[in-house]
Amino acid sequence: MPSSPPHPPAASRPQPSSTAVARLAGVSQSTVSRVFSASARVSADVRERVLNAAAELNYRPNALPGILQTGRSGIIAVVMGGFYNPFFTESLRQVTSLLHARRLETMLVETSSDGNIEDIVGDLSRYRIDGVISLLAIGSARVAKKLEHAAIPIVAVNSESYGILRTVSTDNRSAGATAADVLVDGGCRRVAYLAGRDSPSQSERQIGFLKRLAQRRVHAPQVLVAGFSYEEGYEAAVKLLASGPAPDGIFCVCDLVAIGAMDAIRNVYGLSVPDDIQVIGFDGIPMSGWQGINLTTFHQDIETLARESVNLLAENPPARSITVPHQLARRGTTRALADT
Amino acid sequence: MPSSPPHPPAASRPQPSSTAVARLAGVSQSTVSRVFSASARVSADVRERVLNAAAELNYRPNALPGILQTGRSGIIAVVMGGFYNPFFTESLRQVTSLLHARRLETMLVETSSDGNIEDIVGDLSRYRIDGVISLLAIGSARVAKKLEHAAIPIVAVNSESYGILRTVSTDNRSAGATAADVLVDGGCRRVAYLAGRDSPSQSERQIGFLKRLAQRRVHAPQVLVAGFSYEEGYEAAVKLLASGPAPDGIFCVCDLVAIGAMDAIRNVYGLSVPDDIQVIGFDGIPMSGWQGINLTTFHQDIETLARESVNLLAENPPARSITVPHQLARRGTTRALADT
């Protein structure tokens, strides 16, 4: 690509201003403004002349001066990564949809990690965005403080709050505990956990899982760091099964990892899910319900996560964190009761 | 939800202006402006005083006045729907990423159909957006004309151009033809097509498929309108197989439909893919490559689609349409050669 100008060329003609409309309609600029504010009264005669002139020039009110005055843009930045995971894209959809219902626009920011979220927010603040919803967890107290310092309201989903941030999270720890119960009740005695990386929600799930296993007097599980993708789940399972006696139950950090793991279990090792190994995922992405997959998993209540995130931002209550219950979907990769 | 103000409350303190920084640093506002424009020369002494004052106030330059003057915002609206289909979300990711590389921001607009795209563009033009990339096809010449009239540069992906719009599209017709070849070469003699709805790219695939079948002297396929989702593919296949003698090959409008159809074929009718019925999808979403699915499909070259879309918008060449080649991925749901 040749070196290009930072901005695309402006539209051939610049957009007409209210002054241009006023000139054409033979009224003052303020009258045009009034016609388009809808709140003020304008005589029917004048209104019609103005609307005709506006239509002729294809006039569209410019929101920028108002933003300049009020400091409020009606724009929310949504920070996201992991586009390959339907959990995130569906979250994005719902958040955008809810923002739109409140007449707020979504500025989408794509980033693979939260490492540079401070720069991103700093960058975007030149547009005077009204707030930030981060679908990525904030990774450190240092970043959280910087964000707080930026004085732009921010809500993070499935993130630690560091005592500062407003957060909305699925009850990850309790899900981990339930996963342990499902596997143990299903007869598993030798379980494993395929972990994600650098994510507080994944840590919470892991902690809940380990604690409950200990309570149930089951051996501590073998823990392997996979990641969050199908491929990483596949590879982690290959490694897991190559490393010693096979487990009889695996809890996976997310559905994509679980699906990858199942493909490895079945195709590389010729083992059966759930007869040889039971598998549980997390997220409740649509693919988990496909008949050919039929994965037992935990639904994250994306609708509520999104709704509470937008509420927290728009209503600007005192900083607080909201926990959203998960929902277990028992399907074909686990057994209801031990038949031993 | 109680009736809420249209905008979230502004950040507690309004963001400081360059004037505030100037006051604190004991210089004029223009000097502050110069320090942050980087182009102009400022003495080291003054620069430092200004930067210190700016840091103390946590000053961030406001982009709006500049936009007001130039009419160029550096914001591109990306119109999208079908979040459940990884083809669209991956397209969104790549487009956003490329825009970001050009220092352009993405304003995300979610809409289920293109029906109201005119309203959307009209709405957004109050932010003086520099252009629009629509990942949804523009559905009618009427809408295309309106968009043209709005004088905002627009590029549509996999859309008809109506002789006006700039478009970037996969070579859908040729893919349809290749699908016919693959099935016929694989021994199919009685094929079906599971169609989408209201989409020019889907029509093109269908036309290419039908034409090539005729050339190959195979009976015209049974065509059923499914849609674009797993569920719709599933239901369409159930209906298809219930309606008479089963086909021995099915071309599906997209991968999700193909995957749904396969689940129905296998689980409802106990038939084998590919032994009884061969299946071809379209898009090349990641799931098509999962071992448990292993679907023969056509990869849309999203990278190129996204790159050309952004180029077309940013470089503002004379209106033109670009066709991007697809790539066939032969996998386990078709057979290479007829063994009859």
Added chain:
DNA sequence: TTGTAGGCGTTATCAA
């Protein structure tokens, strides 16, 4: 090198 002044397109205030 630095300061002063005008203008971008609105909305809000005040006067007519």
Added chain:
DNA sequence: TTGATAACGCCTACAA
């Protein structure tokens, strides 16, 4: 009901 004017925050001449 309508018009004139100030203000938002920055950039860009132009003046000093």
